[in-house]
Amino acid sequence: MANDVLDLGKDIHEVSDAEGLAILDNAARHYLNMSGEEFLRAWKEGRFQNGSGNDPGVAYVSMLIPFAED
């Protein structure tokens, strides 16, 4: 029987503002070769709406936007 206990301090980390920005920035650089800031600006301007909805990198990085915003 699996009866392990969730240790919120050890198993779950609540990221800070800076850590959240770094997560988005790392992923944007890794998958899209742009900074997180550049990605956010392009996303808000709708520059990914035409055709790039099929780009798995865009789809994935866009899911990380909440990490960079309050």
Add this chain to the structure above:
Amino acid sequence: MHGATAREAVEEFLRPLRRVISCVTPGILNIRGGYHPSARPHSVLIGDGLPVRLAGTGRLMFRMVHHYRVAEAPGERSPWKVRTAAYYYSLDDFNEREVISYHWHPEGQSPIRFPHLHVGPGAGCQREEIGTAHCPTGRISVAEFLRFAIVDFRVEPLRDDWSDVFAET
């Protein structure tokens, strides 16, 4: 997932999520936003957002982002509830080419609002349409996705009791 408080509901949501993920990776979960009701969804992510290497002869990597909302469910015994708002679960090969991924992002900029799967270049499928197809699915849980990875994609579980963990989830 229900709770007497918003925090308790989120913890009840995170506990089984962490347990099923511990069957394939020791990586921690990072959460943002967390424990309170809000118009914007909260997020939970495995590791730092880059793919996590999985054990097994399938030679695969795993990415997961899950969005959720905390909402009050008046009239119920445990009045706080966590609801899934979006997800992205992916298996990639060791060259980071996506093999298969399940998405649901009903509030994003994409016109594709229904849950779907993508068969990526890492799957080696030659048919042209597959690269851009959004294959409709029902909503998929992390547990269903990881069971699929273990059973069908030769991912080696890290825990002997993995089938118990999945059965309980």
